[in-house]
Amino acid sequence: MASCKRGEKRRKDRSASKMEETEDSTEKKGRTRQQKKYIGAHVSIAGGIWKAVEASVEMGGHSFGLFLGSQRSWQRPALDQTAAAKFQQACTQHGFNPTHILPHGSYLMNCGSPKEDVLSKSQAMLVDELSRCSVLGLTLFNFHPGASIDSSKEQCIERIAEAINHAHQQIPAVCTVLENMSGQGTTVGGQFSELKSIIDRVRDKTRVGVCLDTCHAFAAGYDISAAGGVKAVLDEFDQVVGLHYLRAVHLNDSKGKLGCHLDRHEDIGRGQIGISAFRNIVNDPRLDNIPLILETPGRPGFEYDDQIKLLYSLCED
Ligand SMILES: [Zn+2]
Numbered sequence: 056m057a058s059c060k061r062g063e064k065r066r067k068d069r070s071a072s073k074m075e076e077t078e079d080s081t082e083k084k085g086r087t088r089q090q091k092k093y094i095g096a097h098v099s100i101a102g103g104i105w106k107a108v109e110a111s112v113e114m115g116g117h118s119f120g121l122f123l124g125s126q127r128s129w130q131r132p133a134l135d136q137t138a139a140a141k142f143q144q145a146c147t148q149h150g151f152n153p154t155h156i157l158p159h160g161s162y163l164m165n166c167g168s169p170k171e172d173v174l175s176k177s178q179a180m181l182v183d184e185l186s187r188c189s190v191l192g193l194t195l196f197n198f199h200p201g202a203s204i205d206s207s208k209e210q211c212i213e214r215i216a217e218a219i220n221h222a223h224q225q226i227p228a229v230c231t232v233l234e235n236m237s238g239q240g241t242t243v244g245g246q247f248s249e250l251k252s253i254i255d256r257v258r259d260k261t262r263v264g265v266c267l268d269t270c271h272a273f274a275a276g277y278d279i280s281a282a283g284g285v286k287a288v289l290d291e292f293d294q295v296v297g298l299h300y301l302r303a304v305h306l307n308d309s310k311g312k313l314g315c316h317l318d319r320h321e322d323i324g325r326g327q328i329g330i331s332a333f334r335n336i337v338n339d340p341r342l343d344n345i346p347l348i349l350e351t352p353g354r355p356g357f358e359y360d361d362q363i364k365l366l367y368s369l370c371e372d
């Protein structure tokens with residue numbers, strides 16, 4: 056199957072007139088697997104946040120991830136209104152729906168920290184991140200739940216849920232999306248049951264979800280590389296958390312072996328997970344219509360555009 060076919064079609068859609076858009080929506084029922092899959096990559100905001108949209112279009116992405124500010128600093132300048140307007144314009148122009156854009160939270164944040172100062176800075180940062188989403192017209196916000204350090208996992212989970220509830224009170228509408236972790240160190244969220252425990256404590260269940268990172272899941276011990284593994288892991292996710300909470304997937308192969316608890320991403324098909332798991336992922340109808348975002352190294356000769364093409368070529372109808 057011509058892997059670029061979908062890219063060409065969507066690019067046409069993006070510049071389509073109103074009449075064509077209507078035609079497109081009447082076609083919806085007959086959409087192919089490729090057209091139901093929103094594959095993209097984490098893109099840079101260097102030079103202005105709207106550049107993320109352009110970079111996504113360039114690489115043939117139909118969804119994307121991005122940071123909403125510097126990853127190095129707790130104190131970040133407010134989002135520039137003009138830049139935010141340009142970002143929204145670019146999204147509209149290129150046909151990116153907010154539900155296919157998944158901002159990633161700052162790595163500095165630990166909403167489960169037992170340390171007073173880190174916790175209060177993290178709580179404030181979560182509010183700030185959600186407010187940035189609002190300004191950009193975005194509806195999802197993905198972050199790493201947190202780490203317990205020298206406290207118990209239960210206490211950590213309580214603090215994370217409190218931070219989410221607090222942020223929900225401050226900022227309306229944006230959905231907080233918890234990422235599953237590799238189980239490295241004292242991080243919480245390696246086990247699906249831990250994500251569920253956080254969700255259980257969030258008051259507004261319509262504003263909490265999960266982003267399933269394939270590398271993290273594999274490193275945490277969920278064997279998506281086995282025959283039938285993707286199906287089995289999604290079934291388990293459905294039983295433990297509920298598939299209706301699944302808002303996104305991070306598509307990453309893993310340098311480390313099954314259950315290694317290391318968070319080390321590899322290019323698609325070049326790690327321990329292997330290509331057949333990704334074929335199963337792009338063909339699973341339960342993963343239709345949600346962002347599937349690459350966060351791989353993208354080595355020379357196998358960059359994001361190549362990996363996006365490869366993934367679309369694996370779609371079987
Ligand atoms: Zn992440």
Ligand SMILES: [Zn+2]
Binds near residue numbers: 234268305
């Ligand atoms: Zn991830």
